[in-house]
Amino acid sequence: MSEVPNIKVTIDNITVEVPAGTSILEAARKIGGQVAPPTMCYYSHLKGSGGKCRTCLVEVSKGSEKDPRPMPKLVASCRTGVMDGMEVKSMTSEKVTDARKGVTEFLLLNHPLDCPVCDQAGECHLxxxxxxxxxxxxxxxxxxxxxxxxxxxxxxxxxxxxCIMCFRCVFTAEQLTDYREHGILDRGEHARISTCISKSLEHDFIGNVIDVCPVGALTDKTFRFKNRVWFTKPVDAHRNCSNPKCCGEVRLWMRGDEVFRVTARKDEWGEVAVASNGKPGWICNECRFEKKSTKDWVIEGPTNINRHSVISQGHYDRTVHEAQVELLAEVIGKEPVMKMDIHDVSDVNKPNVHLSMIDGPAHSEDFK
Incomplete structure (x- = not known):
């Protein structure tokens, strides 16, 4: 059988080749950076996820080479497949920006403003x-x-x-455990996540619902109120776990020599990273809740954290920022320029001098 050729799709003026059947979201993630739409319910490792939060809406300005007509409405990129020659606008569309503002307002409709006391603060997608x-x-x-x-x-x-009703935890419990004890109760505005008759969640892999939750609805009771995430230092570590389904590759959150919590490793999209065995890096309850000592682990080294994260605390990888600048130049089709015009707020500076034209930091000598 002959191989099916890859499909070319252009997202924010950047063309990428992807296999047939790829969603717009996954194609955008191949480009990376801000081109990739935000997600609150989609999780690539969970079957059936996506299509619920609407934060990943994009504008399809060209359907395909065969049918170049644009799609009449914004579409959910996590549930829409790419077509050959398709052109998509994500960060370059005013319609998309306005729609994401509306979706954000909707998600925050019932969400409490308790970030100061929430353990998810500092790593919360919402x-x-x-x-x-x-x-x-x-x-x-x-x-x-x-x-x-x-x-x-x-x-x-x-x-x-x-809770924002993303259903990630329900999919996780259904697909990682032998039985599911919790789910969605009631309907409409009364819908909620809970267990039937106050049952306890005690499966060996149920702790993974904490990692997939994009907000602070599900938290680790062994870590609650013990420390702030930006005061801890993330370290990659591994151990030979006796559970054959557990990858044993984790992230230790330490302060000094003390391990405050253990989580699965996350990729740049906030999802559980792929382990060295090529499978999703889910971890068992024993590794997550019981192994809270450095002697239980083989320390690999500090975790590379994006410099824009509050967790970075000066130990980020600078190459991530440099890649973002190069990507922005490709999206807008020219070198990035400063959007602020100093002449709008000052009448004493030289009208022919612009911040984006200065080689290096601006000084008072440049605007006399």
Whole structure:
């Protein structure tokens, strides 16, 4: 059988080749950076995820080479496949930017402003989304949905006030465990995540629901209120786990010599990274909750953290930032320029001198 040729798709003026059947989102992730739409419900390792939060909306300005007509509405990139010759706008579309602002406002409709006391603060996807696309104020006039905190066993705490109903935890429990004890109860605006008759979640791999949760709805009871994530230092480590389904490759969050928590390793999209065996790097409860000493692990070295993350604390990889600058130049089709025009706020500077034209940092001598 002859191989099916790759499909060419252009996203924000950047052309990439992907196999047939690839979604727009996965094609955008091959380009990387801000071209890739944000996601709150899609998870590449979970079957059936995506299509619920609508944060990954994009504009398809050209359907394909055979049918160049644009799609009449914005589409969910995680559920829309690419076509040969398709042209997509993500970060370069005003419609998409406006839609993401609306989706962000909708997701924050019932979400409490408790970031100062939430253990997810500093690594929360909704926090990042709100910072990039949220508004300063709220138009909400009605009371928010409120729930009492719920224990889901000895290791997991559920705070439904923060839940955005992405269903990631439900898919994780259904696909990683032998049986699922929790799910969606009720319908419509009364829908909530809970267990039937207050059952406990105690499966060997149930701790992974904490890693997939994009907000602070599911938190680690062994780490709650013990430290702030930006005060800890992430370190990659591994061990020979007795559980054959566990990859044994983790991330230790340390402060000094003390291990405060253990999580699975994450990739640049906030998903569980692929392990050395080529499979998703899920870890078992023993590695996550019980191995809290450095003697239990083989330390590989500090984790490379994106410089834009609050967790970086000066130990980031500078090459990530340099790659972002090069990508931005390719998206806008020219060298990046400063968007601020100093002449709009000052009448004493030389009208022929622009910040983007200065070689190096600007000094007072440049604007006399």
């Amino acid at each position: 926090q990042d989304l709100g910072y990039e696309h949220g508004k300063e104020g709220t138009r909400t006039e009605f009371e928010r949905r409120t729930f009492e905190p719920e224990d889901l066993g000895p290791y997991i705490q559920l705070n439904m006030n923060r």
